[in-house]
Amino acid sequence: MSDEVTTTAATAAPPAFLRLNEGTNALRAGLGILLLVAVVALLAPWLAPGDPSALGPAADRLLPPSAAHPLGTDMLGRDALARLVHGSRVSLLAGWLSALVAIVLGTGVGLVAGTGPRWLDRLLMTFTDACLSFPRIFLILLLVSLTRPSLTLTMLVIGLTGWMGVARLVRAETLSLREREYVAAARGLGLSPWRVGTRHVLPSLWPTVIVATALRVGSAILTESFLSFLGLGAQEPTVSWGAMIQSGRPVLLEAWWLTAFPGLALALTVVGCNLLGDGLRGRLDPRRMKAARHE
Amino acid sequence: MNELLRLSGLTVGFAGAALPVLRGLDLELAEGEAVALVGASGSGKTLLARAALGLLPPEAWQQGQVNWRGVEARLAPGGWGALRGRGLTWLPQEPLSGLNPLLTVGAQVSEAARQHQGLGHQDALRFTVDLLAELQLPSPMELLYAWPHELSGGMRQRVLLAAALACGPELLIADEPTSNLDTTVQRDLLAVLDRARRARGMALLFITHDHDLVPLVADRCVEISDGRLVERVSGRHAHEGARAPHTVRGAAPRLVPGNAAPALSARALVVRHGAAESVPAVAGVDLDLWPGRSVGLVGESAAGKSSLARALAGHLRPSSGVVSVGCVAAGSDRGAAARAARRRVQMLFQDAGASLNPRQRVGDTLIEAAGAAHPGMVSRLLAEVGLDEALAMRHPHALSGGQRQRVALARCLATDPAVLIADEPTSALDGGTRARVLELLTRVMVTRGLAVLLVTHDLDTALSFCDELLVMHSGLIIERAPAASFALLRHPHSRRLLDCRPAALASTSGWRDAPAAPAPAGGRPFSGCPLAGACPLQNASCFKELPPLAELAPGRWLRCPPASELPPPQFIDTI
Known part of the structure; x- marks a missing residue:
């Protein structure tokens, strides 16, 4: 054997920040954004410069951003920053609670359909497909217009119309999980169906459900703003980003700051949710977890 | 005989792993020589084959030289691309994933013939029919228009062999080509492979984990262990030295007692x-x-x-x-x-890893199987299957294949x-x-x-x-x-x-x-x-x-x- 040994890396190594688990960066960014929004929402009364509903003097109307009003004022002379900070509470609350309703409903239906007898599976999936085929936005408009619009109703309606995708996802995952050999082995041990479901199927479902939750929150926040924009969501004096955009719409050309900042906040929050979802998907995938351990 | 392939000081490892998988091994292959490369799973057999083909996975690094006819393959005119196919080619293990499901048999085999033998469309098809007939595939004319999913595993593997041979290679690297086949089908494949090799004077590097196959296909046997190659004097010798003991049972067959009832x-x-x-x-x-x-x-x-x-x-x-x-x-x-x-009635599965819940620790698995936690039960069960009780805290992925099967057996025994x-x-x-x-x-x-x-x-x-x-x-x-x-x-x-x-x-x-x-x-x-x-x-x-x-x-x-x-x-x- 010769003493000279040529060294060849099979490929040039990518830069360090790319070699990280791809999910990690998305996860960190998403988590950072959402933490920021959450802190702002929690500390809104202390962070906001004043009362979001306090009317200013007539001279203070539609002021552009300045030192006194960093994000300007609206048509009634109210401080836009104070309103933006308080609006984050509504957006986050509506997003998480309605996503929670959708996830609980969807997981329940999907799990029952995936583990139950075939006729029940057929029934539930037909029902899910029927709900999916119903134009969601009309249902929301109908329900909201039948009663007085309120934040609670909005959240409930968003949740009740958003569970179908989750149900289908969970059912598909359950069907594949229950064919695993360790589930067969657990049945062979004479465990009750309940125990097989809760101990051997459900834990492996969590990653799917968690990722679906993060992604659902983003879309629920968007839906809530959309409803508020139409005037069907939270009502005054509750501040919401959607309502802020709506109120700034007539003066869009004179006072761009009234729509731009709530829109930006909205976009940032939704991007944060989606980044979190993508990052979690990378992290919770068992195959990826295995790869991460081997590194 | 002229030297064809020479690996010298070949070291291959993965970034981040403590030890390289292959550690400075040398291998020489002459024209027309058939060499068997034997090794346990995970010993780096496939990695060696891929290094010889210049097809290492991107996360692997390599040291040492791969020489083809005395020239370092990397630096040869045209590089690897000019060598693969006509020089050396590859017969993969998995016959289904080795074939493109969207192309007919004729298209896949004749493609190689057109590319490497410079044949026209019609000639390539004729060449393919002859090749399929030579490999004893039934009705080769009709087979040209068959899809991979219509063939049995043994036929697929022979079609893959035909595609490899259609390149007209001087060296065929066959990576466990029969390990997914029944012994009857394996025999037929080995027979056509050996005949085709002898007819062409082609060299063969036959990778296998089964010592029994060595005398059937190879003149020479090298064994890979600890990342190095050990030359075996003859295929026959390796074959006898590594046979698993066959008298596991020891005693004579037990007879059915006259009065017992079947379980x-x-x-x-x-x-x-x-x-x-x-x-x-x-x-x-x-x-x-x-x-x-x-x-x-x-x-x-x-x-x-x-x-x-x-x-x-x-x-x-x-x-x-x-x-x-x-x-x-x-x-x-x-x-x-x-x-x-x-x-x-308890069942042991072929893939013990898949039969254990990846999220459950060994001890929890056994307690769940027994239905109740008696003190000392887990360690007793683990001792019965010859495992240390410290393993009770592990998850299945942290066990070896043999340990997993033992845990699966312990789980069966837990139900008495x-x-x-x-x-x-x-x-x-x-x-x-x-x-x-x-x-x-x-x-x-x-x-x-x-x-x-x-x-x-x-x-x-x-x-x-x-x-x-x-x-x-x-x-x-x-x-x-x-x-x-x-x-x-x-x-x-x-x-x-x-x-x-x-x-x-x-x-x-x-x-x-x-x-x-x-x-x-x-x-x-x-x-x-x-x-x-x-x-x-x-x-x-x-x-x-x-x-x-x-x-x-x-x-x-x-x-x-x-x-x-x-x-x-x-x-x-x-x-």
Whole structure:
């Protein structure tokens, strides 16, 4: 054997920040954004410069951003920053609670359909497909217009119309999980169906459900703003980003700051949710977890 | 002879891993030479092959040289691309994923011929037909227009071989090309491979984990261990040195006590995977399993072995027939009573890793299986299967293959079962581990008085471990015999299974020239014997009705009237 040994890396190594688990960066960014929004929402009364509903003097109307009003004022002379900070509470609350309703409903239906007898599976999936085929936005408009619009109703309606995708996802995952050999082995041990479901199927479902939750929150926040924009969501004096955009719409050309900042906040929050979802998907995938351990 | 391929000081590792997988190994291959590269799983056989082809995965790094005809392959004119194909080429292990499902056989094979032999479209197709005929594929003209999914595993592997040969290579690197095939199919593939190699004067690097195959294909054998190569003097030597011990059982076959009741019995068991009129996977099987005795169920893939095993273990609902466990019919699959009956029959799976919940620690798995946590129970169970109790805190992914199978066995034992159904429990394990797991199974069976059904495609394993052999084909039991000697097997299909074992082939001269058996017809279109048409003993009555499983002598049953009239086979037992 010769003493000279040529060294060849099979490929040039990518830069360090790319070699990280791809999910990690998305996860960190998403988590950072959402933490920021959450802190702002929690500390809104202390962070906001004043009362979001306090009317200013007539001279203070539609002021552009300045030192006194960093994000300007609206048509009634109210401080836009104070309103933006308080609006984050509504957006986050509506997003998480309605996503929670959708996830609980969807997981329940999907799990029952995936583990139950075939006729029940057929029934539930037909029902899910029927709900999916119903134009969601009309249902929301109908329900909201039948009663007085309120934040609670909005959240409930968003949740009740958003569970179908989750149900289908969970059912598909359950069907594949229950064919695993360790589930067969657990049945062979004479465990009750309940125990097989809760101990051997459900834990492996969590990653799917968690990722679906993060992604659902983003879309629920968007839906809530959309409803508020139409005037069907939270009502005054509750501040919401959607309502802020709506109120700034007539003066869009004179006072761009009234729509731009709530829109930006909205976009940032939704991007944060989606980044979190993508990052979690990378992290919770068992195959990826295995790869991460081997590194 | 001229040197063809030379690896010198080849070191290959993965970024972040502590030790490289291959550590400075040297290998030389001359023109027309056939070398077998033997190694356990995970020893780096495939990595070596990929390094020789310049196809290392991107996360691997390499040191040392790969020389082709004295020139470093990386620096040769045209680089790797000019060498691959005409110089050296590759026969992959997995026949299905090796073929493009969207291209016909003719398109895939003739593509290689066009690319590397410079043939026109028509010439390439003619060349392909000749090649397919040379590899003894049936009706090559029609095969040109067949899709990969229409072919059996053995045919797919031969089509892949044809595509490799169509490049006109000087060296063929075959990576475990037969490890997913039945022994009968394996024999046919090895025969055509060897003939094609000799006809072309092609060099061969045959990668395998099975020492028994070495004398069949190679002139020379190198063994890979600890990332280095060890030269074996001859294929034959390696073959004898590494054989697993065959007398696992030691004592003579245990006999059925006169007054005992079977632990599990099945009567007229039928299992269908599809509609009621579909061809059954298990077509009416009667079977008794006795305490403290093991029965080996052997047969080719798709013979219905696994379906039978899973139906007996209660994992599959039989279409008809009765399975009774300890005189209690385990008919219904619902309710607490049925679940209690099911606990009496436990199953070991081929892939122990998949049969353990990845999120459950070993100790929790055992406690759950036992149904209650008694002090010391987990360590007692682990000790019974020869594992340290510290392993109770581990998750399955932190165990080796052999340890996983032991944990799976401990989980079975935790229910205090009467019957153990083991479906190829050792076929994913390497030689030494395999022997130790079989030894453990024997010990557990004897000390606990378990009734064991061992499903395997490996007749040697079945003979060494079991008391009785059952041979299955087309969902039927075609022969039942004590596992004292292979000489007791008389059915033509059993004989064929025996003759195709690599160990038997090595001692048979002229095995390469034996005709490939015609592919058995799919399903069973007529009411006769499923093997009629592909059987040397067939007569007119074989086609008319299904022969009964008739008792030849005490403990010996045979579903073949012509074979039962023959004198005992002239057969040299290789064991």
